[in-house]
Amino acid sequence: xxxxxxxxxxxxxxxxxxxxxxxxxxxxxxxxxxxxxxxxxxxxxxxxxxxxxxxxxxxxxxxxxxxxxxxxxxxxxxxxxxxxxxxxxxxxxxxxxxxxxxxxxxxxxxxxxxxxxxxxxxxxxxxxxxxxxxxxxxxxxxxxxxxxxxxxxxxxxxxxxxxxxxxxxxxxxxxxxxxxxxxxxxxxxxxxxxxxxxxxxxxxxxxxxxxxxxxxxxxxxxxxxxxxxxxxxxxxxxxxxxxxxxxxxxxxxxxxxxxxxxxxxxxxxxxxxxxxxxxxxxxxxxxxxxxxxxxxxxxxxxxxxxxxxxxxxxxxxxxxxxxxxxxxxx
Amino acid sequence: xxxxxxxxxxxxxxxxxxxxxxxxxxxxxxxxxxxxxxxxxxxxxxxxxxxxxxxxxxxxxxxxxxxxxxxxxxxxxxxxxxxxxxxxxxxxxxxxxxxxxxxxxxxxxxxxxxxxxxxxxxxxxxxxxxxxxxxxxxxxxxxxxxxxxxxxxxxxxxxxxxxxxxxxxxxxxxxxxxxxxxxxxxxxxxxxxxxxxxxxxxxxxxxxxxxxxxxxxxxxxxxxxxxxxxxxxxxxxxxxxxxxxxxxxxxxxxxxxxxxxxxxxxxxxxxxxxxxxxxxxxxxxxxx
Numbered sequence: 001x002x003x004x005x006x007x008x009x010x011x012x013x014x015x016x017x018x019x020x021x022x023x024x025x026x027x028x029x030x031x032x033x034x035x036x037x038x039x040x041x042x043x044x045x046x047x048x049x050x051x052x053x054x055x056x057x058x059x060x061x062x063x064x065x066x067x068x069x070x071x072x073x074x075x076x077x078x079x080x081x082x083x084x085x086x087x088x089x090x091x092x093x094x095x096x097x098x099x100x101x102x103x104x105x106x107x108x109x110x111x112x113x114x115x116x117x118x119x120x121x122x123x124x125x126x127x128x129x130x131x132x133x134x135x136x137x138x139x140x141x142x143x144x145x146x147x148x149x150x151x152x153x154x155x156x157x158x159x160x161x162x163x164x165x166x167x168x169x170x171x172x173x174x175x176x177x178x179x180x181x182x183x184x185x186x187x188x189x190x191x192x193x194x195x196x197x198x199x200x201x202x203x204x205x206x207x208x209x210x211x212x213x214x215x216x217x218x219x220x221x222x223x224x225x226x227x228x229x230x231x232x233x234x235x236x237x238x239x240x241x242x243x244x245x246x247x248x249x250x251x252x253x254x255x256x257x258x259x260x261x262x263x264x265x266x267x268x269x270x271x272x273x274x275x276x277x278x279x280x281x282x283x284x285x286x287x288x289x290x291x292x293x294x295x296x297x298x299x300x301x302x303x304x305x306x307x308x309x310x311x312x313x314x315x316x317x318x319x320x321x322x323x324x325x326x327x328x329x330x
Numbered sequence: 331x332x333x334x335x336x337x338x339x340x341x342x343x344x345x346x347x348x349x350x351x352x353x354x355x356x357x358x359x360x361x362x363x364x365x366x367x368x369x370x371x372x373x374x375x376x377x378x379x380x381x382x383x384x385x386x387x388x389x390x391x392x393x394x395x396x397x398x399x400x401x402x403x404x405x406x407x408x409x410x411x412x413x414x415x416x417x418x419x420x421x422x423x424x425x426x427x428x429x430x431x432x433x434x435x436x437x438x439x440x441x442x443x444x445x446x447x448x449x450x451x452x453x454x455x456x457x458x459x460x461x462x463x464x465x466x467x468x469x470x471x472x473x474x475x476x477x478x479x480x481x482x483x484x485x486x487x488x489x490x491x492x493x494x495x496x497x498x499x500x501x502x503x504x505x506x507x508x509x510x511x512x513x514x515x516x517x518x519x520x521x522x523x524x525x526x527x528x529x530x531x532x533x534x535x536x537x538x539x540x541x542x543x544x545x546x547x548x549x550x551x552x553x554x555x556x557x558x559x560x561x562x563x564x565x566x567x568x569x570x571x572x573x574x575x576x577x578x579x580x581x582x583x584x585x586x587x588x589x590x591x592x593x594x595x596x597x598x599x600x601x602x603x604x605x606x607x608x609x610x611x612x613x614x615x616x617x618x
Contacts, residue, residue: 060427107606113423114366118557119606125554126599133593249435256428290442290546297435304425304432305417 021169025162034161038233040274041168042226043250047258047266048175049222050251053215055261056188058195059109063120064223064251066104066127067097069242071224072231073131073138076146079155086156090228097224098217105216109209112198121248128243143238146231156232164233171229172267175222179263182218191215195261223251246293253296257303259312268311273299333465338587339580344472346579347479350572351534353556354483355527357563357571361503362523365415365426369434370556371549373403373528375441377535378450378544385452385539392452392539393474396532403532407524415524416517434549441546449543457540475537482533483572486526490568499523554595555582558602 025034046068053059074096075089084092108119132141151159158164182188190211193201202208231237250273258269276299277292284291307314352370359367380399381392414433418425459470490496501509502519510516534552535544542548556571559578563570578598585597 058424060424062431107603111606114360114427115561117427118366118561119602122554122558122599122602126596126603129593129596129599133590133596252428256424260424289447290439292439293435294439294443297432297439300428300432301414301436304429305414308422308425 025165031161034165036274036278038161038165038168040270041165041172042230042233043254043274044267044270045168045172045175046223046226046247046251047254047270048172048179049219049226051255051261051266052179052182052191052222053212053219054252055255055265056183056191056195057212057215058261059212059216060113060117060252061108061120062117062245062248062252063104063108063122063124064219065243065245065247066100066120066124067220067223068227068230068247069124069127069131069239070097070100071227072237072242073227074224075228076144076231076237077138079146080144085154086228086232087154090156090225093224093228094221097220101216101220102213105213109212109216121245124243124245124248128239131239131243139238141239143236143241146235146237148235156228164229168229168233171222171225176263176267178218178222182215183263187211187214192261253300257299257310259310260308262310262312265310265312268315272311334587335584337466338583340466340468342580342583343576344469344476344579345583346576347476348534348538349552349555349559349579350483350575351479351530351537352552353559353563353571353575354486354568355530356553356556357560357568358486358499358523358530359527360560361567362499363411363415363419363520364506365419365430366557367527368427368431368553369437370527370531371551371553372434372437372441373406373531373549374535374538374552375544375546375549376406376437377403377532378539378542378548379441379445379535380532381536381539382450382452382544385454386450391454392536393478396478396536399532399536400529403528404525407526407528408521410528411521411524412517416520434553438546438549445546447545447547449545451543452539454540469541471540475541478537479534482530483568486530487568489526495519495522555598558598561602562605 024037028034028037046064050061050064054061071090071093074093075086078084078089078092079086104120104123108116108123111119131138134140135142149155149157151157153163156167158167182191190201190206193204193206194208194211198208227242231242234241254269254273255266256269257273258267259265273296276295280291280295303310309316352374355373356367356370359365359370377399380402381390381395384390384395384398385392410433414429415426418429420426454471456470456474461468461470461473490500498509498514499519499522501512502514502516506516509519538544555578556575559574560571562577563572563574578601581601582594582598586594589597
């Protein structure tokens with residue numbers, strides 16, 4: 001097949017996929033199912049944001065909850081204290097997250113490998129502790145509920161779950177589009193070069209500190225959008241949810257399981273992990289704590305030990321085996 | 331005023347001894363095997379549960395069950411190195427960081443499934459005893475834990491500096507390639523390093539049991555503290571980790587005393603971030 005043909009085929013698949021996800025809430029009416037779809041889209045989006053920095057540039061952060069939380073708190077404070085719409089608050093949260101990523105990045109990027117990972121954990125935990133401590137400023141440990149206005153699309157509040165579904169679908173589309181564009185730009189190549197060998201990349205003239213700073217800005221901005229959306233969706237915010245370590249974990253987990261540093265990896269990874277978790281819950285009930293993460297960690301270990309390229313790598317290999325078995329066409 | 335400060339410093343030093351056992355383990359593994367063990371805290375948790383069940387079922391004192399928890403964790407360490415970590419040693423960071431991270435998640439959540447989130451405590455005859463010296467309050471259980479922790483740290487130092495195996499481990503830590511050329515079997519050295527590190531974590535668990543509750547998440551407290559201490563004391567440096575752990579304990583304790591009960595960790599994180607900002611290679615000094 002010619003490369004033109006491959007591109008046409010890929011576009012057709014993409015169009016089909018888009019049609020299916022847009023039609024999904026029109027066909028599936030169960031709010032339980034839509035809730036799961038929303039979780040899948042949300043964590044795919046967080047994974048996509050993480051993957052830009054963690055996947056392509058291999059800056060393995062376990063502190064992205066910092067930006068999720070900053071996004072969530074910025075829009076909530078603007079909404080409750082100043083009556084500003086979360087749509088504006090969402091962008092404001094993204095900007096706050098970008099501003100925060102500058103000093104955090106300045107600190108953490110001086111470190112490599114595991115030092116970097118530990119430093120990112122510490123910054124996210126420190127932010128959580130700050131929000132727990134300062135109650136006059138942001139409700140302290142009890143958190144607060146978001147006033148329910150009923151149907152208020154301008155305040156990012158909707159009557160149907162389907163509407164939330166489309167909002168988060170839009171976010172994911174933006175995240176994937178940004179990843180697609182970066183992957184094909186000079187920046188994408190620089191990121192991969194830094195991920196492969198930072199010293200070698202610098203030796204051939206890649207300005208690694210600047211590239212890392214820029215991708216961190218983009219990654220933290222997107223993660224903050226997810227924070228605002230999540231708070232609006234569950235109508236509640238407290239430091240333990242907004243800065244939850246499990247957000248940082250899941251962002252990295254879905255990307256690694258799906259295929260680190262690939263466009264669709266985080267999406268595929270989230271679909272697998274969230275489906276597994278839903279099946280487990282319907283099978284065992286949610287009464288026993290720890291089941292979900294036990295299974296997640298086993299999947300993660302299996303991927304690391306046997307398929308470090310994740311599900312995307314497995315699918316690519318399977319596809320190549322299938323193609324090579326077919327007789328070549330002229 | 332002076333007595334409050336002294337009391338806070340003593341409380342900090344006593345718990346710092348436990349932090350030292352955990353961080354010496356982390357730093358030993360990092361120095362020799364060049365990986366960060368994110369699961370170190372979970373091995374403290376396992377040590378605690380071993381001592382809890384022995385005390386609960388057979389009435390064995392946690393300080394006695396130390397002689398069981400240490401060898402059990404040593405064996406677990408050797409197995410983990412041989413069957414898991416050995417497979418991800420290579421130039422790539424991702425599998426190394428996330429393998430031990432996955433192990434930590436796995437052990438934590440298995441504990442949650444098996445033992446539930448309940449707090450388990452062991453009450454010993456000396457749990458409520460304390461010395462009163464010059465107006466200072468020194469709980470016996472914490473003092474014993476501190477003394478044993480210092481003894482174990484000292485024993486490790488002697489082992490690393492006087493025995494052939496210890497010297498081989500230090501050689502492997504300094505330059506793995508040259509050590510291998512000198513005929514040191516890396517996997518054997520790595521297995522021993524993992525075993526010793528986990529045995530220290532197990533010891534920390536048993537020593538904690540007379541005055542601290544066991545629950546599945548308990549390791550997270552200690553591992554965070556250990557990471558901070560290890561980064562401050564320069565990754566891979568045993569003495570640095572020991573000194574930094576004691577400092578961490580004191581800093582946390584002073585934080586609780588003067589900033590507020592929930593601020594101990596905040597002070598510790600602030601110290602970590604300051605260290606990273608001004609001396610990224612740690613207090614121990616030299617750049618890697």
